Amino acid sequence: MWIFAPFQAGSLRNNLVYGPTNKDASRHIHEKVHVSAISVKEQPPPEGVAPVEWVLLTNLTATDAFEAEEKVNWYRLRWKIEEFFNTLKSGCCVEQCRLNTATQLTKMITLKSIIAFKLMYMTKMAALCPEATCTDVLSKIEWQTLYCRIQTTSRLPEHPPTVLQAITWLGQLGGFLNRRAEGLPGIMSLWRGYEILQENVRLFIILNNKNCG
Template sequence: MADARLKSRLGILLERLGEHSTQSIPAACRGWAETQAAYRFLNNGKVDARDILDGHSLATLGRISREPVVLLVQDTTFLEYVRDAGKHDYGTLRRSRREEYLLHPTVAFTPERTNLGVLGAYFWQRPEEPVGHLRAQRPLEEKESQRWLLSYELACQVRRLCPQTRVVSVADREGDIHEWFLDAAERAAEEQAEYLIRAKCNRRVAAEGGNSYLWEAMRAAPVLGSHEVALARQPGRTARTVRLELRARRACFNKARRPGGNLPPVDVEVLYALESDPPKGEEPIEWMLLTSIPVKDIETAKTLLGWYRSRWEIEIFFRVLKQGCRVEDLRLETPERVERALAVYLIVAWRIHHITRASRERPEAPCTEVFSDTEWETVYLLQKRRKPPSKPPTVRQLTRMLAQLGGFLARKGDGEPGVETVWRGYMVLQQSLQALEIRDAVAARKCV
């Protein structure tokens, strides 16, 4: 049911878009109007949250159309809510219920990792009881894997609507689905978005030199050259520079078995990056990437690897979203309400992600790059309690002030504010802006 609903929503939105050129879509880069509209909605139960997401998606599409390359990254995150089962609580009999929601958004990034916004989100609730019957399990898996294909479909629509932009649908290992490669291969060029997916399965392939398996075939492929990348520190791994050997070739994936009949074989371009000299005792770093883009030379290989690595930014976006959901302390009774609130938080998370990134990457830039005048002046008034200066503060200064509204103490040694205090500060700002708006509306009525 959710699938059909999602399809029709996207269908309606994109049909509507198809009637206009993307040039007519307002592309407010700062996005304050979008987030304000989203928050306003929270107090209005009559509006469908997806209408709000549609407005944001439209603005995102406008931003996409102005970029030469856009990565449409899709991924799934799990959201859990624990709440009391019964309305009546007699103190001793307290049963809590765990609910698991899956959220699968499509988020647009530039190759330089600027978050352009959320294009759509697939949302569903896992059945409460684990699925015991094998008979029921299969359709569930199939249903859940549909989300990757739906997001690719969305990427293809964006490709059609933004002919100046190179649109690349990006997914991690879960997106390694035969149906996806087939779908892409069957599309006309002007309706085919590129794809870039990390391989999960060691499939049987037919490549030059006979049949073999994917990893084997790629280890035997000619080396295009080598490339160094810096790996950030991660739990259990120190930061280090990695030297990779890049190999590429076209491979034909054998037909895939499915209950309703076999799927035909399909051609895929493969890029394999393997660490050539890993430190003693460590597994070599590797990326096996499946793509629609022919990898003819080392430059293309480096570019594609960089695009794939930008996928990481959606994990950061999820972190922001989850922190935000915690800040907002969801107490919602029905899946519909959770869904509506999440639509709002997706937009707010995009905004917070954008602001915190800018304050780290371009700290000395004027804050007007990411805040509207009303926004930054209001933050200044609330925080400093004096008239805002004529020259706007820097992005870093204003982000700190915003976080201070959310409880950041800004003492020496506190470092940069985290997502949580920025989010809280942002809620205070939104409420203040709404109060100002109401005051103006009331004043205007008096004048009549």
């Protein structure tokens, strides 16, 4: 149980400097910033453990417990948001893209955002539902290609592998060593593995297309 206690913090004078401080002293931010403060305290805490207590500052409205809880729940998603943008920037390398127009850039970011979400979804599924079928995270052609590549065989199994097996194999394509103490593959290994898998899928489709040639 958590106790949410919003209260108005009034106005804070922000005298922060942005950018290098040795070039332009006029870049101080002198405007008042109106904020609300939300006090959050764990009740009751586990026996023998000090309660978790936050004080969050926000420029959004938080005048009652409902609005305070809403803002706190948004803040609790912060780490997942950090993970998403780390995947988008480090894994999908979105910052390295050099396109000519904003329209092209928007389309590329949209596509890679879908991939970043899919990779995050895979890791969560592997952690929460490891024995679920991998068709929850991979298409039929993807898991079949992945199985044939990892097992070095053209003979498919009767049933799809589990999510845990598929995620482990996908990580191995990206350099994951699958040592006992390593746990699940990380986002970077999954991203590299997913790129390799897509190339393999194209080849798999060509080789299994009876109309080809």
